[in-house]
Amino acid sequence: MIFKRRMEACRKETSVVLCEASVTPxxxxxxxxxxxxxxxxxxxxxxxxLQARLLSFIILLMIVSLVSPITRSLAQxxxxxxxxxxxxNKLKGEHPLLxxxxxxxxxxxxxxxxxxPRVYVTDKELDELRQRARTTHxxxxxxxxxxxxxxxxEPAAPPAQQRRAQxxxxxxxxxxxxxxxxxxxxxxxxxxxxxxxxxxxxDIWGYANDKPNxxxxxxxxxxxxxxxxxxxYHDLNEQERTRYRDKxxxxxxxxxxxxxxxxxxxxxxxxxxxxxxxxxxxxAAYALYGETPEAADWSKxxxxxxxxxxxTYSQDGYYYEGFxxxxxxxxxxxxxxxxxxxxxxxxxxELPGFREMHKYVAHAMLPSGQYIFDFGDxxxxxLTRASKGEEVARTHPGGHFHTNYNLLYRLAQRFQSxxxxxxxxxxxxxxxxxxxxxxxxxxxxxNVKPIPIERQETSYYFRDHEVFYWRSNWTKDATAFAFKCxxxxxxHPASLLPQFPDWRLSDGHAHPDxxxxxxxxxxxxxxxxSGYEGVPMTEHHNTLLVNGKGQAKEGLGHDxxxxxxxxxxxxxxxxxxxxxxxxVVLRGYATVAYDPALGLRRFIREFEYTSAVGFxxxxxxxxxxxxxxxxxxxxxxxxxxxxANKFVVNAAGISLLIEIxxxxxxxxxxxxxxxxxxxxxxxxxxxxRQERGQKLxxxxxxxxxxxxxxxxxxxxx
Numbered sequence: 219m220i221f222k223r224r225m226e227a228c229r230k231e232t233s234v235v236l237c238e239a240s241v242t243p244x245x246x247x248x249x250x251x252x253x254x255x256x257x258x259x260x261x262x263x264x265x266x267x268l269q270a271r272l273l274s275f276i277i278l279l280m281i282v283s284l285v286s287p288i289t290r291s292l293a294q295x296x297x298x299x300x301x302x303x304x305x306x307n308k309l310k311g312e313h314p315l316l317x318x319x320x321x322x323x324x325x326x327x328x329x330x331x332x333x334x335p336r337v338y339v340t341d342k343e344l345d346e347l348r349q350r351a352r353t354t355h356x357x358x359x360x361x362x363x364x365x366x367x368x369x370x371x372e373p374a375a376p377p378a379q380q381r382r383a384q385x386x387x388x389x390x391x392x393x394x395x396x397x398x399x400x401x402x403x404x405x406x407x408x409x410x411x412x413x414x415x416x417x418x419x420x421d422i423w424g425y426a427n428d429k430p431n432x433x434x435x436x437x438x439x440x441x442x443x444x445x446x447x448x449x450x451y452h453d454l455n456e457q458e459r460t461r462y463r464d465k466x467x468x469x470x471x472x473x474x475x476x477x478x479x480x481x482x483x484x485x486x487x488x489x490x491x492x493x494x495x496x497x498x499x500x501x502a503a504y505a506l507y508g509e510t511p512e513a514a515d516w517s518k519x520x521x522x523x524x525x526x527x528x529x530t531y532s533q534d535g536y537y538y539e540g541f542x543x544x545x546x547x548x549x550x551x552x553x554x555x556x557x558x559x560x561x562x563x564x565x566x567x568e569l570p571g572f573r574e575m576h577k578y579v580a581h582a583m584l585p586s587g588q589y590i591f592d593f594g595d596x597x598x599x600x601l602t603r604a605s606k607g608e609e610v611a612r613t614h615p616g617g618h619f620h621t622n623y624n625l626l627y628r629l630a631q632r633f634q635s636x637x638x639x640x641x642x643x644x645x646x647x648x649x650x651x652x653x654x655x656x657x658x659x660x661x662x663x664x665n666v667k668p669i670p671i672e673r674q675e676t677s678y679y680f681r682d683h684e685v686f687y688w689r690s691n692w693t694k695d696a697t698a699f700a701f702k703c704x705x706x707x708x709x710h711p712a713s714l715l716p717q718f719p720d721w722r723l724s725d726g727h728a729h730p731d732x733x734x735x736x737x738x739x740x741x742x743x744x745x746x747x748s749g750y751e752g753v754p755m756t757e758h759h760n761t762l763l764v765n766g767k768g769q770a771k772e773g774l775g776h777d778x779x780x781x782x783x784x785x786x787x788x789x790x791x792x793x794x795x796x797x798x799x800x801x802v803v804l805r806g807y808a809t810v811a812y813d814p815a816l817g818l819r820r821f822i823r824e825f826e827y828t829s830a831v832g833f834x835x836x837x838x839x840x841x842x843x844x845x846x847x848x849x850x851x852x853x854x855x856x857x858x859x860x861x862a863n864k865f866v867v868n869a870a871g872i873s874l875l876i877e878i879x880x881x882x883x884x885x886x887x888x889x890x891x892x893x894x895x896x897x898x899x900x901x902x903x904x905x906x907r908q909e910r911g912q913k914l915x916x917x918x919x920x921x922x923x924x925x926x927x928x929x930x931x932x933x934x935x
Contacts, residue, residue: 301722301780305482308719313479315720318522323564325514326507330561334451335399337444337504338560338660344399347659351400354664359400362655368394368409373416379425381899387413388438388498391446393656399449400659407453410446417443418465428900431469432476433495440469440498441553444505467510470502474516477523479720486724487526488707490539490547496523497554504561517561524554528566530721533710535574536683539727540594541582542750545622548575549654552628567632576626576638579645580671581678581687584698584738587648588619591687591700591736592747595727598895599749600854600911621645624652627661630668639668644692677797682708684792688802688827697739697933699833701825703732703806705787706779712788723784726777726902730769731759732790732808733823737833739933742869745853752894752905754778757913761808762837763848764818769811776903786810793822800829817842832932837925844921849929851876851914857888865914873934878916880928887915 330336339347351359367390374383391413398406417423417439424435447454447462454462473495477485486492500520506513531551537544551572559565582590589603590596601607605614613620626642629635652658677688684704690697705711706728715721729751736746748758753776756768770787772778779787787810794805804825812818820840827833839847853874857865863878863886878884891913897905918925 301724302484304484306484306719306722307482309482309484311481313481313483313720314718315479315519315522315526318525319479319518322518322521322525323562324517324521326504326517326561327563331508335448336561337448337501337557339449348400351659355659355662358655358658358662362393362658363397363401365655366390366393366397366406366409368413369405373413376416376419377422377426378416378420384417384420384423384435385438387416388435388440388442389654391417391442392449393654395446395449396656396659398453407450410450411454411458414443414446414462418461423469425899431472433491436469436473437495437498437550440466440473440495440502441550444498444502448505463506463509466502466506467512470499470506470516471512473499474512474519477519479519479522484720484722485523485526486722487523487718488530488538488711488721489724490543490550491724492523493527493554494547494550496520496527497550497557500524500554501557504557507561520554521558524558524566526718526721527551528569530711530714530718531569532571532575532682533708534680534682535571535576535578536680536685536708537578538594538683538707538725540596540750541590541592542596543594543727544578544582545620548625549622552625556628572629573633573635575629576635576641577678578680579621579623579626580641580674581689582700583621583645584743585689585692585694585696586738586741587645587650587694588614589743591698591738592749593685593700593702593731593734593736594729595750595754595896596747597749598908598910599747600891601908602749603743603854615651619648619650620653621650622652622654623650624655624658624661627658627663630666631661631663634663634666636667636669637674639663639666640671640674643668644671677802679792679795682710684708684790684806686792686795686804688797690829695740697827697829699738699827700736701792701804701806702734703790703792703808703823705784705790709788709791711784715784723779724777725779726754726775728779729754729759730756730772730778730811731761732769732811733806733821734759734761735825735835736760737874737931740872740935742872743854744867744869744872744874744933745851745931748852748891748893748910750896752776752896752903755893757850758852758891758893758910760851761823761849762821762839763850763915764812764816764841765845766848767813767816769808769813771813802827817845832930835927835929835931837927839927840924842923844923846917846921847925847927848915848917849927851916851929852891852911853914854911856912857914859886859888862886871935875930875932875934876914877930877932878928879930880926881918883919885917885919887917889913889915 373387378384394406394410422430423439424430424433499516503513503516555566597609597613598607602609623642623645626638630638671692679686685702687700706725737744755772770778770782789810790808793807796803806823809818809821818841822838824836853867855869859865865876867874890909891911892907892909895905895908896902
């Protein structure tokens, strides 16, 4: 009887936890199902034999044994979720977002009240877009029409738990709805409604096992269904409008309630898992404004959040989460800014991070136009570059690099930037592709005269994030490199964190890679990074290990920087930059990137390139206590050892010659570059072990307190 009462209490408690508005770990859903079945078995046993009762007891033991390891295996997940719930002792009284909700502009323009469409365009503006689609923008629009998802692919059937499946439905709604409003062909209307019906059919927006109803998919679907409802308002019957409106209200309410500012609560304002769902909330709010009282509250909440999102955003145009996340996340910043500007009349674009964004896109792109300098969480490194692995179909659909370059059309339009227009044209020349080609009809301004990429600067130093890029020219055969030595989100958080005690950093997509570099030449990626990691480690980058240990608090989970004081990280920097004709010299200071317990006193790296000699990497390393010090180099293919201190890498006819001139005696090791790949959503640090290329480790032969590493890298045909 005692056990039965405990089971009943647990079942009731679990039912509460599993309510729609909750954020439910998958093991609790699993537990709820098992408890229900176990209770049925218990009731059956009470009515039948002793053997059946024994069977019931065995089932209950199985539940305990199954749930226990599941709970432990998701411990890192639980810690990450718990970080969102921990109250900050620096936050006293009313949450700062509440004042922003009261003071910032978030009301729909009076002339748009009761009008549809209104979020991004009006009927009059649609007339102008139809004219564009048949004249100045015809080629761009025809390209968009050829890609309408809803005509090509059935929406994922409920519960649609496949990775990114619901995201595609959200984008597909907006795409088909705009196609109908421009073309007037009912096939687009029916396709849009099919996708809208699919969105309504999903009981949970997102993954049932990871932040259901409040994360990325919820943002995508609120955006898609919200704008679809707005665009097609007069093309829907009353029953359809009611069904879509009710679903929007339900899902916006769940998301809005989750993000309500409460005393002591902190938010990761600069991280995509916050601003993507908040963008969706804003679009839904402006679509429903005046049709439900809550819409005004949602628009206020979104505007308050974006006050912090924009304040904490990049100060130099570099995106700290890596280029994969620039592709994925940046559209949502643009979608919010455009919705806010059109719905309320408030233009929030005037920030250096947006004005200079095209420079990041241009310089992060490899000369080949088929990949990028991949600092941070970016695809699968050597596997993706070799057109292997699971990500290739997504990163290079049909063999074309998916970059969302048409975002630069919007920046060129807003800032009247010939440079941004020129970068977009350059990327288009590689036949790169976009997730939302239909936006080019709105964003592209043919009156902005492009500055050809050949006339733009061939090097750039992102001073806030401490990343330097250089290339010999803008041709595909150029020699190019990137050097990184800075704090994970740049220097600006150091001054902003004291001002914003409600800002919680979430830097899992940044890597512990200070003083690392990437080299590309003659059409080949020669040495560099390893790609997206479930557990980012310094050993997977071209930098230094101390007694086999890397930077920050690596190895504890996906966020290597969690718990590291930012005032310490802020001291990581490039201390000298010299750019001359045919010669570049960089010096990076990365001592403080390492845990003080390692006893590292000094780590200065000089990275030099000359057109005549190639690359020379010089490290000055000192420690408090004797330590084994290791310099690392990574390649996609494999190393060949020529003698004790000479190696060569052959990459499709291009050779990289490596010579270690200091220390005179060292220990070299060649091994597979093995890492933890990202796991499924909600368990990113629980992925499988995966080999990506090969690693060369050059170590001191014995523990020492000081060493100079000197490595020469020469490129030959």
